[in-house]
Amino acid sequence: xxxxxxxxxxxxxxxxxxxxxxxxxxxxxxxxxxxxxxxxxxxxxxxxxxxxxxxxxxxxxxxxxxxxxxxxxxxxxxxxx
Amino acid sequence: xxxxxxxxxxxxxxxxxxxxxxxxxxxxxxxxxxxxxxxxxxxxxxxxxxxxxxxxxxxxxxxxxxxxxxxxxxxxxxxxxxxxxxxxxxxxxxxxxxxxxxxxxxxxxxxxxxxxxxxxxxxxxxxxxxxxxxxxxxxxxxxxxxxxxxxxxxxxxxxxxxxxxxxxxxxxxxxxxxxxxxxxxxxxxxxxxxxxxxxxxxxxxxxxxxxxxxxxxxxxxxxxxxxxxxxxxxxxxxxxxxxxxxxxxxxxxxxxxxxxxxx
Numbered sequence: 001x002x003x004x005x006x007x008x009x010x011x012x013x014x015x016x017x018x019x020x021x022x023x024x025x026x027x028x029x030x031x032x033x034x035x036x037x038x039x040x041x042x043x044x045x046x047x048x049x050x051x052x053x054x055x056x057x058x059x060x061x062x063x064x065x066x067x068x069x070x071x072x073x074x075x076x077x078x079x080x081x
Numbered sequence: 082x083x084x085x086x087x088x089x090x091x092x093x094x095x096x097x098x099x100x101x102x103x104x105x106x107x108x109x110x111x112x113x114x115x116x117x118x119x120x121x122x123x124x125x126x127x128x129x130x131x132x133x134x135x136x137x138x139x140x141x142x143x144x145x146x147x148x149x150x151x152x153x154x155x156x157x158x159x160x161x162x163x164x165x166x167x168x169x170x171x172x173x174x175x176x177x178x179x180x181x182x183x184x185x186x187x188x189x190x191x192x193x194x195x196x197x198x199x200x201x202x203x204x205x206x207x208x209x210x211x212x213x214x215x216x217x218x219x220x221x222x223x224x225x226x227x228x229x230x231x232x233x234x235x236x237x238x239x240x241x242x243x244x245x246x247x248x249x250x251x252x253x254x255x256x257x258x259x260x261x262x263x264x265x266x267x268x269x270x271x272x273x274x275x276x277x278x279x280x281x282x283x284x285x286x287x288x289x290x291x292x293x294x295x296x297x298x299x300x301x302x303x304x305x306x307x308x309x310x311x312x313x314x315x316x317x318x319x320x321x322x323x324x325x326x327x328x329x330x331x332x333x334x335x336x337x338x339x340x341x342x343x344x
Contacts, residue, residue: 023328023329024327025327025328026323026324026326026327028324030264053204053296053300053301067262067296068262071324074324074327077327078327081330
């Protein structure tokens with residue numbers, strides 16, 4: 001992974017409230033579907049700044065639209081978690 | 082009408098399934114699109130079943146889209162559904178790849194502020210100016226869908242200078258915003274009166290709506306809404322195994338001990 005990729009994954013993780021707030025992340029074709037413990041800790045603006053094209057929240061499920069880079073981001077996230 | 086021989090019901094199957102299987106075979110082997118299927122009376126006699134059983138078989142094939150009923154006229158072989166794959170392609174490309182000749186009729190084109198819906202989809206301001214194009218799309222001369230598309234003016238100021246380009250994707254590509262990915266949201270709906278008329282639908286009103294956000298490497302470059310006629314259009318969605326779920330390695334509050342990471 002490149003440093004920029006790792007930084008992006010770290011920013012997304014922080015935007016989701018950090019690793020402590022994550023129950024699981026399900027990588028889809030263009031989205032990261034995340035189940036978080038506390039949705040109030042999710043920072044939409046920070047996720048946008050990290051490169052998300054959209055953030056949809058339903059209850060404790062937060063979908064972060066990241067596009068086809070989802071594979072790279074998912075493996076970087078796995079390393080960080 | 083050669084309805085003298087009685088067809089046999091398959092072992093263990095319902096009687097209506099025999100009628101249905103017979104009709105399905107007839108449609109494939111002997112009948113062409115638009116041909117009438119044998120009447121309820123003929124089928125009743127041929128299979129020695131009740132009219133209700135025959136209707137059940139016909140209903141099933143109508144529900145499958147293989148047959149269509151026309152009020153007061155009878156039941157006919159329906160035109161085949163065209164199975165489009167949801168890919169980042171234009172309508173023209175998809176039609177051509179299926180051996181059909183695409184056609185387009187521009188209904189409207191111009192410049193308009195994004196408005197709430199489009200602004201939300203593209204992540205821009207509501208006042209941002211958009212090129213707006215509304216087109217009727219044909220395949221082999223049959224109207225298949227109504228397309229509405231919005232492209233930010235600042236991305237391609239001269240997009241519509243020479244009329245509406247055949248392919249908006251190609252036009253964006255030429256201007257350095259090649260579409261690379263997107264997301265479709267698909268909804269079942271009923272056609273509006275306007276869509277019904279444009280699509281010349283004379284059976285049901287069911288349509289399929291596909292709302293798409295298209296992205297190039299530098300961000301959202303187009304929002305579009307396709308309305309496909311439900312009687313002629315089906316969607317193929319390629320599926321693959323889901324990627325493993327990512328779970329934090331150490332669960333800080335490890336109240337359920339062992340099964341935290343089953344992915």
